[in-house]
Amino acid sequence: MTAPIPSNTSVRDETSNRPAKPVDGRQLRDALAGRAIVIVGMMGAGKSSIGKRLAQALDVDFVDSDDEIEKAANLTIPEIFERHGEAHFRDGERKVIARLLSEGNRVIALGGGAFENPQTRQEVSEHGLSIWLKADFDTLMTRVRRRSHRPLLQTPDPEGTMRRLMAEREGNYALADLTVPSRDGAHGDVVQSCLVALSEHLLSGTTQS
Numbered sequence: 001m002t003a004p005i006p007s008n009t010s011v012r013d014e015t016s017n018r019p020a021k022p023v024d025g026r027q028l029r030d031a032l033a034g035r036a037i038v039i040v041g042m043m044g045a046g047k048s049s050i051g052k053r054l055a056q057a058l059d060v061d062f063v064d065s066d067d068e069i070e071k072a073a074n075l076t077i078p079e080i081f082e083r084h085g086e087a088h089f090r091d092g093e094r095k096v097i098a099r100l101l102s103e104g105n106r107v108i109a110l111g112g113g114a115f116e117n118p119q120t121r122q123e124v125s126e127h128g129l130s131i132w133l134k135a136d137f138d139t140l141m142t143r144v145r146r147r148s149h150r151p152l153l154q155t156p157d158p159e160g161t162m163r164r165l166m167a168e169r170e171g172n173y174a175l176a177d178l179t180v181p182s183r184d185g186a187h188g189d190v191v192q193s194c195l196v197a198l199s200e201h202l203l204s205g206t207t208q209s
């Protein structure tokens with residue numbers, strides 16, 4: 001468990017080796033002014049694991065758009081794809097994310113394809129602050145191989161599919177407000193990097209009390 005950040009905790013950014021910066025969870029929450037932190041990126045980037053820990057650190061709620069879609073449909077994502085097709089899933093995904101964004105200050109992990117939708121990108125930019133968790137191909141494949149529930153990777157060539165989706169999507173992920181590298185086996189470090197990036201983005205120029 002990542003404990004909530006007390007005021008003026010110094011957080012090391014081990015990913016970029018930047019010097020320690022003071023991070024204040026309360027100030028970060030205030031600076032968000034009701035906006036959500038929205039985590040985007042490919043399947044296997046660690047959006048839910050990192051998002052949960054980031055929410056704990058900031059003492060806000062965490063929600064995963066895939067879980068909410070499953071609850072709303074009372075079906076699993078593979079069942080939605082199988083019974084109704086991807087277009088139906090995407091339509092439900094867009095609506096669920098719009099609702100989650102209207103519910104205020106929290107961390108939201110989006111499904112890997114959600115940021116492809118221009119309306120969702122627009123709504124995220126209006127009501128949230130987005131972080132692209134950027135992982136390389138090997139990291140993504142190592143993680144997605146551990147679980148076989150993702151319908152888009154049920155192809156004869158999952159590696160080729162992953163490479164194609166990365167190439168198609170990276171331009172849109174790059175539109176996120178912040179980009180944080182994500183690598184295997186270092187969740188704590190990635191959370192720290194998110195906190196430093198948020199702090200620099202939201203608090204630079206403000207006086208930390």
Ligand code: S3P
Pocket residue numbers: 041042043044047066077110111112113114150151152
């Ligand atoms: C998808 C990613 C999945 C899920 C669905 C489609 C995608 O979420 O939304 O299987 O299009 O990349 P994760 O990114 O959480 O695996």
